[in-house]
Amino acid sequence: MANDSMTITDHRTDKSYEVPVECGTIRAMDLRKIKTSPDDFGLMTYDPAFMNTACCKSSITFIDGDKGILRYRGYDIDDLAENCTYLEVAYLLLCGELPTPEQQNKWVAEITHHTMLHESTKQFMDGFRYDAHPMGMLVSTLAALSTVYPEAKQVLDPEVRQRQIVRIIAKMATLAAYSYRHRLGQPYIYPDNDLSYSENFMNMLWRMTEPKYVASPVLARALDILFILHADHEQNCSSTTMRVVGSAQADPYLACAAAAAALSGPLHGGANEEVLCMLDEIGSAKNIPAYIKRVKQGEIKLMGFGHRVYKNYDPRATIIKQVADQVFEVTGRNQKIDIALELERIALEDDYFVQRKLYPNVDFYSGIIYQAMGFQPEMFTVLFAIPRAAGWLAQWKELMQDPDQKISRPRQIFTGRELRTVQRAGEHENAKNVGRILVHQ
Ligand SMILES: CC(C)(COP(=O)(O)OP(=O)(O)OC[C@H]1O[C@@H](n2cnc3c(N)ncnc32)[C@H](O)[C@@H]1OP(=O)(O)O)[C@@H](O)C(=O)NCCC(=O)NCCS
Numbered sequence: 088m089a090n091d092s093m094t095i096t097d098h099r100t101d102k103s104y105e106v107p108v109e110c111g112t113i114r115a116m117d118l119r120k121i122k123t124s125p126d127d128f129g130l131m132t133y134d135p136a137f138m139n140t141a142c143c144k145s146s147i148t149f150i151d152g153d154k155g156i157l158r159y160r161g162y163d164i165d166d167l168a169e170n171c172t173y174l175e176v177a178y179l180l181l182c183g184e185l186p187t188p189e190q191q192n193k194w195v196a197e198i199t200h201h202t203m204l205h206e207s208t209k210q211f212m213d214g215f216r217y218d219a220h221p222m223g224m225l226v227s228t229l230a231a232l233s234t235v236y237p238e239a240k241q242v243l244d245p246e247v248r249q250r251q252i253v254r255i256i257a258k259m260a261t262l263a264a265y266s267y268r269h270r271l272g273q274p275y276i277y278p279d280n281d282l283s284y285s286e287n288f289m290n291m292l293w294r295m296t297e298p299k300y301v302a303s304p305v306l307a308r309a310l311d312i313l314f315i316l317h318a319d320h321e322q323n324c325s326s327t328t329m330r331v332v333g334s335a336q337a338d339p340y341l342a343c344a345a346a347a348a349a350l351s352g353p354l355h356g357g358a359n360e361e362v363l364c365m366l367d368e369i370g371s372a373k374n375i376p377a378y379i380k381r382v383k384q385g386e387i388k389l390m391g392f393g394h395r396v397y398k399n400y401d402p403r404a405t406i407i408k409q410v411a412d413q414v415f416e417v418t419g420r421n422q423k424i425d426i427a428l429e430l431e432r433i434a435l436e437d438d439y440f441v442q443r444k445l446y447p448n449v450d451f452y453s454g455i456i457y458q459a460m461g462f463q464p465e466m467f468t469v470l471f472a473i474p475r476a477a478g479w480l481a482q483w484k485e486l487m488q489d490p491d492q493k494i495s496r497p498r499q500i501f502t503g504r505e506l507r508t509v510q511r512a513g514e515h516e517n518a519k520n521v522g523r524i525l526v527h528q
Pocket residue numbers: 353354355356358382387388389390391392393394395396443445448449450
């Protein structure tokens with residue numbers, strides 16, 4: 088018997104099966120041969136919410152949730168946050184290596200030259216209500232880009248794929264900025280090719296009548312670091328959505344729109360918005376114990392706390408706390424940080440949180456920084472989505488090149504009714520329906 092295998096004994100039949108073990112997993116399809124009779128469908132696994140199922144082999148992002156490690160392509164997240172720009176990290180995620188200086192120049196030039204939106208897309212955004220949620224605008228307009236670039240449906244062509252990847256990464260910042268300006272009733276600002284990715288984003292957000300926008304270097308770098316921290320997080324809910332929709336060979340604009348829709352949920356990227364609402368509700372440090380009591384009674388959740396994978400401090404939260412101090416030097420201190428720090432201190436000393444290994448996640452502090460920069464909470468998830476597009480596209484590219492992959496199609500355990508037939512009131516008096524009445528009797 089091979090070492091890398093296991094033997095499963097089925098006590099229903101007393102038969103034993105040898106199943107190969109590879110990378111700490113067994114193939115679910117190997118269980119199908121475990122049957123009680125020749126016409127039995129075969130054994131399946133039941134795993135709602137994919138708690139213990141690997142859906143792909145991936146070389147992009149590594150997380151060790153117990154140790155609090157996050158790496159993109161082998162580089163620690165704090166190394167990347169300290170030494171790279173967001174566009175370098177996006178290249179790394181997509182191509183597997185950091186760009187050489189020549190590759191970097193070409194990549195930045197490509198992204199810079201694809202930041203503009205077609206005028207019809209701008210008009211499309213004009214159609215949203217004045218108070219439309221920016222995440223709704225982002226999701227819908229991302230999907231609408233599919234109509235602007237019909238070639239995108241050629242998902243099996245690597246060159247076409249690459250063009251859409253560049254377009255999406257470039258246009259995410261423009262879509263986000265336009266959704267921001269739309270809510271304020273301000274005119275859209277065209278991209279400025281002289282500026283870096285995050286400076287140009289700030290230009291499209293905040294330029295008013297001045298002929299040239301000059302970004303604060305501290306805030307531009309803070310945004311770039313936040314973009315790096317949010318760029319990928321392996322098989323989370325939105326990346327999985329990207330892969331599932333992408334597996335049907337839908338074009339990447341539609342798949343990204345679906346992924347962004349998943350991100351908008353309060354249990355995923357929408358949590359940063361919820362954290363600010365929670366801090367508003369708490370109001371001051373003296374109300375924290377009463378709030379924690381409600382959390383422990385199961386009435387509410389402590390937003391920005393807990394993670395499916397991290398059972399230790401989220402390494403991104405540590406970096407974000409440092410970025411917050413730099414941002415406050417420019418913007419002034421956001422008083423919410425004091426409530427957040429006190430909330431964290433109390434929670435981390437409390438048995439409820441200690442036993443469940445609930446630590447602050449990336450969303451706990453990011454919103455406080457965004458608010459200090461002048462963003463309304465409704466924009467926070469959009470700010471998350473801009474860089475996460477790089478992760479979605481890296482996951483999508485990997486999926487499209489993976490010979491193991493097919494259209495995603497899980498199985499179910501059917502718990503519904505056995506076969507029955509339609510019965511209408513009074514039918515039992517009709518001689519033609521005797522058969523049906525018999526079923527009923
Ligand atoms: C992220 C999250 C969805 C992960 O959920 P999960 O892996 O399914 O974890 P569970 O819901 O099984 O949580 C395990 C236990 O911790 C509790 N718990 C988890 N997150 C909690 C939170 N934020 N506040 C209070 N209790 C929490 C659960 O109630 C559960 O307790 P129980 O064992 O007594 O039933 C969850 O922690 C959460 O909702 N957090 C708040 C939202 C958030 O910040 N999301 C951003 C993620 S980056």
